[in-house]
Amino acid sequence: MHVKGGFIHYTYNGAGSTSGTSNYTITITIFYSCTAQGPRNAVYLGIFNASTYATVLTQQISTTTSATVSKTTYNPCMSDPPSICYEIYTYVYTTDLPDISAGYILAVQDAYRTSGIINITNSSADGISVTANIPGTIGGVDYHKNSSPNFLFGDTAIVCYKGPFTYQFGATDADGDSLSYEFGNGLNMKSPSGNASGSAPETPPYPSLTYTSGYSGAAPLGSGVTINPTTGLISGTAPSTTGEYVIAVYVKEWRKGVLMDSVKKELQIYVYDCSLTAATLNTSYLNCGNYTFSFENESSSSSISSYLWNFGVPGSTTDTSTQAAPTYTYADTGTYTLKLYVATSGGCTDSASSVVKVYPGFSPGFTVAGSCYQAPFTFTDTSYVKYGSISSWSWNFGDSDTSSQKDPTHQYSSPDTVTVTLAVTSTEGCSGTVSKTVVVSGKPDLTLPFTDTLICSIDSLPLKAVSDTGVIYKWTPAYNIIHPDSADPVVYPKDTTVxxxxxxxxxxxxxAHVTVDVLQYITVSLPADTTVCAxxxxxxxxxxxxxxxxxSPATGLSDTAIKYPLAAPASSTTYTVIANLGKCQATASEYIKVVPYPSVTTSGDTTICYGDSAKITAVTTAAHWVWAPDSSLYEPGTLQPVAHPAGSTTYLITVTDTLGCPKSVSDSVTVAVTPKIVVSAGDDTSIVIGQPLxxxxxxxxxxxxxxxxxPADWLSNAYIYNPVATITSSSVDSITYTVTASTAQGCKGxxxxxxxxxxxxxxxxxxxxFTPNGDGHNDLFKPIAAGISSLRFFRVYDRWGQLVFxxxxxxDGWDGTLHQRLQPIGAYVYMIEAVDYKGKIIFKKGTVTLER
Known part of the structure; x- marks a missing residue:
């Protein structure tokens, strides 16, 4: 049976029946879901020494009263109102307890919780422990004559997801003691699986429930829900996930400033998929970056049909919107009153107002000076604020030390790399945070612009060191150096010195060290004179x-003041370089001869017929040349080879010279080849005299x-591709016609x-x-047509009437086989039907003998 919560209340009735005892009435209230199944006729109460946790009493208590509490009336402006129902069972027990200084812990347990509770993990495996405390002696004062606070009943409040709500967990105290309220951990059992309902309670202390991410005993419904510590009223914005949540409220009882005891009420409440017509805004809106705000109703009600926003600009009649989530840009800085009115189609309305502060122009920042942990670092606030001024500073130096000064100094205890954070707030309410990584070194920062250089023996050289403010400089050795105690001395060594x-x-x-290499003189040399292609x-x-x-000269040079310029002279030129190391100087020259590229020009692009050849030609000033490809050239070593390609080919001639320009130059010539002319005149045929063919x-x-x-004899036109031949002479047994196809270029077939x-x-x-023996003579049986325009069918049957062809x-003709198998020697029947050139049908039937 699944328990949804409960609490314990006790009443001090006076002295017990024996000396040194007190009489208490203990009332246990347990909440069950109206749909829960299982026995509810009794519970086990455990009473334990509050100091040693020793068991004082275990008592089974039968049901005293039971009642069903349900929600029967709803706000007419609520959409999808849920059904809420609890069964509340009370179990009352009166007993005498010895007056002990430790006091008592009262406990009732059940091994079963509802599964799927949102804010705790694995709720189906968790139990519940309902507890209360009877005080003993505190600070030498006996407080056992006390009745505990008694919770008020108000457990049918509706909580709609993402909506505002209130839930009363308040209590009253018969002794008039002060009460305070706070959220706390719901209590589990030590071994829920090994302690079924109806068993004696385990000995305390009891473990806390394990909460899911985003929830805790102190925030059981998330950060948006709080409890009033004076009244016990829970309020805020419900979570966005519907389902069941565990809430545990501890009411603490104070008497003349002394905390006597605490009583816990635990209840599983449900966040429903419902909404209440409501206008809900944030407490205030602040923009420190620009003038634009995006507003929306914080209520999740789905029944709202109309919105009216007033952005609070004095004297304006256009600062309104009917959008559900408007964006508005204010024209000026200042503080404005925002108002929202909402309504449903059923007539429900609500309104809300809030403060809007527009103060753009805010940017936090700071600088750091310092490097060594043995000297203080100086932190300077550089935050920018356009409206108002910075009113508070919160520094975190990354080593657990903080400061609220504007420009503090801080000294670190050891070398480290820390993250320094500054949080600032302005008088207009703008706030921001900025962080920087700061390296705390074991030594001052020290950098040199260069660590190795070269001078001539007659020169001097300024050195430079960069370090923290306030450091003391010392340069060594004290050899040929001016101002050795400064950051920038001048040295003039005659030999290489570090x-x-x-x-x-x-x-x-x-x-740090810098090496000054000293030369007594310098030299400069250039490669031997050379050539370059124009x-x-x-x-x-x-x-x-x-x-x-x-x-010099500058002609053709990419740069006259660098060590390795690029030279592109238009004509042969001698370049001279003057090299300096301080006051030491040397000179060298190099002659660059400019040689033109060799030239080559081809001619002879042509088109030839398949099988023909053509001469191609090249003219060049070069000493050497090579044709490619050369496999289809006659005499490829000449400048006028003959090309005989099988297909269209581009021939490339590449030339090189011996005058000093080693680079090659190429040109090409193309010989296009007309494909081989393939002509078909048709198959040999037969006709009768006078038949048009x-x-x-x-x-x-x-x-x-x-x-x-x-020949042109008997042809209708000898110069078209499809003439008609009509032979009318009986003296002609046969005639062979030859057709020639020619292109415009003269190619023929x-x-x-x-x-x-x-x-x-x-x-x-x-x-x-016929004799199908493969000798090439009379191997096929087929009819000879004379004057026939089409064959309707030609069929051959064996003597049993099977069609074999x-x-x-x-x-086409028959080769004497059926399915690639030779047929036997003998007589076969044929049937032929054809149409002559005049349209007349000719039919013949007979036998043929197959011989081998």
């Missing part, structure tokens, strides 16, 4: 320890051709077909036998 600077600040010491550039490459360079020549697609047929002419009427001639193509 100078060391030491800085000291209140016990912190650091040092329009190209070359990097000048002097060898020297000099630190300054000056080149349609010829049809074809050639490569995508190319335009001229056609010529020979030819094909021929033979026409056999029969001096008969249109007919089909069928051989009487069929076709409708005149050029």
């Amino acid at each position: 100078y060391t600077v030491t800085v000291t600040q209140k016990g912190c010491v650091d040092s 329009t190209d550039s070359i990097r000048l490459d002097p060898v020297s320890y000099a630190l300054a360079y000056r080149w 349609q010829l049809d020549a074809t050639a490569n697609q995508g190319i335009t051709f001229d056609y010529a047929w020979t 030819s094909a021929a077909l033979t026409v056999t002419v029969y001096s008969t009427l249109p007919d089909i001639f069928v051989p009487s036998a 069929a076709t409708s193509r005149l050029e």
Whole structure:
């Protein structure tokens, strides 16, 4: 059976029946859900010594009273009102207890909680411990003659998710003692799974429940809900997740400033999916960055149908909005009163107001001076505020020390890397925080602009060290140095010397070194004279320890004052460099000869027929050349080779010279090849005298051709691709026509077909036998057509009537097989039906003999 909460109240009745005892009536109130199942007829009360936790008494108590409490009336402006129902059982027990200085702990336990409670983990495995304390002697004063506070009943308040609510957990005290209220941890059992309902309570102390992230005993409904410590009224904005939550409220009883005891009331309340028509705003709105605000009703009510916002600009009639979540930009700084009016379609209304503060122009900041832990760091506030002024400072120096001064100093105890944070607040209420990482060193900061340099023996050199304010400088050795106790001495060593600077600040010491290499003189050299191709550039490459360079002439140079300029002379030029190391100087020159690139020009781009050749030509000033590809060239070592490519080819000639420009130059020539002309005149055929025969020549697609047929005898037109041949002479047995297809470039291709002419009427001639033995003679059985335009069918059957061959193509014949198997020697029946060129049907039937 799942318990939803409860509390214990006791009443002091006077002295007990025996000396040294007191009589108490203990009332246990347990809350159950109206839908919970299981026995409720009795509970076990445990009474324990409050100091030693020893068991004083264990008593089973039967039900004294029970009642059902439910919500019957609802605010008419609430949407989706929930059903709320509790069964409240009371168990009353009166007993005498010895008057002991330790006092007592009263406890009742149940092993079962409701599963799925939002704000605690694994609630189905948790139990509940309901407790109260009877005081004993405190500070030498006996307080056992006391009755505990008694909680008021108000447990049918409705809590809608994300909505404002109040929930009364107040109590009264018969003795007139002062009461205070606070949230606390709900109490579990030590072993819920091993202690079923109806068992004697475990001995205290009892463990706290484990709360989920975002919740705790002190904030059981999150940070938006608080309890009034004087009245016990719980109020705030409900969580956004619907479901059941555990709340434990401890009421503490005070008498003349002495805390005597505490009584805990624990209850599982439900946050429902409902809403109340409400206008709810934040307490105030502040913008320290700009003039624009975004407002919305903080109530989650879904029944609101209209909104009216007034942004509080004095004298303005346009500072309103009917949007649910408006954005408004104020024209000036200041403090304004924001008002919101909401209404539902059913007539429910509500309103709220708040303060809006507009003070843009606020930015926190600070600077830090210091580096060594043995000297104080100085922190300076640099925060910017346009309106008002900074009114408070809160420094956290990253080592547990703090300050509220504007510009504090702080000394660290040891080297460290810390995060320093400054939080500032302005007189207008703006606040902000800024953090910086500060390195606390064991020595002062010390940097040198350079640590290795070069001078000439007749020069002097200023040195420089940068460190913290207030450090003491000392440079060593004291050799040829001016102002060795300053940050920037001047040195003039005659030999290479390593100078060391030491800085000291209140016990912190650091040092650094700079090497001054000294040369007695300098030299400069350039590579040997060289050549460069015209329009190209070359990097000048002097060898020297000099630190300054000056080149001349400037013509063709990328920069005349750097060590390695880029030279691109238009003509042969001698470049001179003057190299300086301080006052020491040296000079060198280099002659750069400019040589033109070799030239090459090709000609001969042409188109040839497949199989033909063409001469290509190149003209060059170079000494050497090479053609590529050269596999289809005759005499590729000449400047006029003959090309005979199989397909279109681009030939590249690359030339090089011996005059000093080593780079190659190329040009190309293309020989396009017309594809091979492939012509078809059609298959050989047969006709009868006077039968028109349609010829049809074809050639490569995508190319335009001229056609010529020979001989021209009997043709309707010998110069088209599809003339009609009509042979009317009986003296012609056969004729072979040749067709030639020609392109505009003269490329040609030819094909021929033979026409056999029969001096008969249109007919089909069928051989009487054939020999399919693969010798190339008479291997196929097929009809010979004369004057036939189409074959409807040609079929061959064996002697049992099985079809062994069929076709409708005149050029096809039977090879004496069926399914690739040789058929036996013997007679076969054929049937033929065809249509002659005049449209007449010709049918023939007979036998043929297969021989091998």
